[in-house]
Amino acid sequence: MKICRFNSDRIGLVQGDLVLDVTERFNRQPTWPLPHGDWIIRQIPTLRADLEAASSKNCETFSLTSVRLESPVANPGKIVGAPINYHAHIEEANADRQINHGHTYTTLERYGLFIKANSSLIGASDLIEQRFPDRRSDHEVELAVVIGKTARMVTREEALDYVLGYTIGLDMTVRGQEWPGFRKSVDTYSVLGPWIVTSDEIPDPNALDMRLSVNGEERQRSSTSLLIMNVQRLIEYASSFYTLYPGDVIMTGTPDGVAPVQPGDLIEAELQSVGKVQVKMAPHFARPE
Template sequence: MRFGVLDDRLIAVLPDGAAHDVTALAGPPAGPAGPLQRLIERGRPLSAAEVRSAPAVDVGGAAWDAPLPFPRKVIGAPANYRAHVAEMGNPNTIVEWGVFLKASTSVIGPGRTVELPYTDVRTDQEGELAVVIGKEARHVSASDALDHVFGYTCVLDITTRSTEDRSTRKSYDTFTPLGPLVVTPEEVGDPDDLALRCWVGGELRQDSNTSRMIYGVRRLIAYASSVMTLQPGDVIATGTPEGVGPLADGDEIVVEIERVGRLAVTVSAAGALPYGNRMGVPTA
């Protein structure tokens, strides 16, 4: 089953393609976190029979919103593919770096626009598989980790190559495109064997497989849960393969993950400024 948000309505898409408005089944009004967050928090999956009992909708050509517009946490996995480690020229991997946090306010949905902050500092695309946590996890084992997963979706971890801390460089508004749909585990199968590709301006930049991750999904969830409590609706960006590169005004970024989906956004430099003019730089 797949879940998406369309004009503040929660839409469930069954394996046969039938789509139904299940907003009323998700629980009380959702607030800024959105109706999918409410469904996840209720702790019980919807059955196919429940979905079919809800109003049918036509989602052909739908302009989906971010499925989780304001997650509690967005957790990132740096340097989680060895080929990406090699291209960045730093020997450290996730083993040394650990995980990091991105601001929830950096999330945008499909079809939206990534806003470049600077005219003279490179900002890159990083296509990644995202894991949506469905059940609280603290000190879980790798063997039990997938029991805590609600589903999977596509994410772009947009990154400015400036001097600040990693969380700053990755937390600008619009720097976490997410979606379009969250796919439940039974449709995805093994999350550690999914083809992942990413295009920028029509150029194929990233072409890999999640089997090449240093920490696979199970180990990544186990590790993250040893550091912090994972809560329902938290999003884990699992890291990017080689092929990251600079973005430019007018680019389209597309990330496509096998059995998960296709996420596309555009890029604008309309509000960009020179790096030396950023807030916080001392003036004479």
């Protein structure tokens, strides 16, 4: 099942080249104080049978090419990042002073995970607004894991039971000496899309090919089979430090090939079994409002 968010917070199922509007099947009136996590994502497991029965006969439908695709998760409590989770990326980071700024990267366990601000989140139809004309901003394509139920101190053997599904993540990054969570939390620097593919359709998230191109030039090509910490281990590691709630997102790390982008660039990312997403850089650097 492919679940999207479209046209100003409508909830859809993607079936071929159609989007079925299933918004009215959800309770959209949470009580205050709001529960942890994303209010819509936490309802999906209990609505599975109803959603699977949706069809063009009982839903309003739209052409996929006609809708505006937003981030499939609207309100993640946390966006968790894995900074150096491919050996080839560690090697390129250590060889490029604009990336490492004098640091030598070794193992993920030494540096741990980091949190990106959820205010940095956008979807496929939004523009990435680059900051700082005098600083380098890079693309980083990643498998993004969407948590489906509360996970606290789970083992790697049971970790996938807590996954709702998977989507493509772009972990945009300002290079510099500051901590990653600061440099990666710029407005619009977290991209998810185009939809969530539920975990039943991807039995092994650790065997997915991925690629990224900029303006038609391939920059990154790899596979999640090369992750240092695989998806199960990342969930175990993250949940050992803090509780993961429905809608929380784990960005699993980027492979080698990271490189700068410029205003006006077109980024295309593809992830096996999930799909393809095109995201545009805004034609100008971000401006104060």
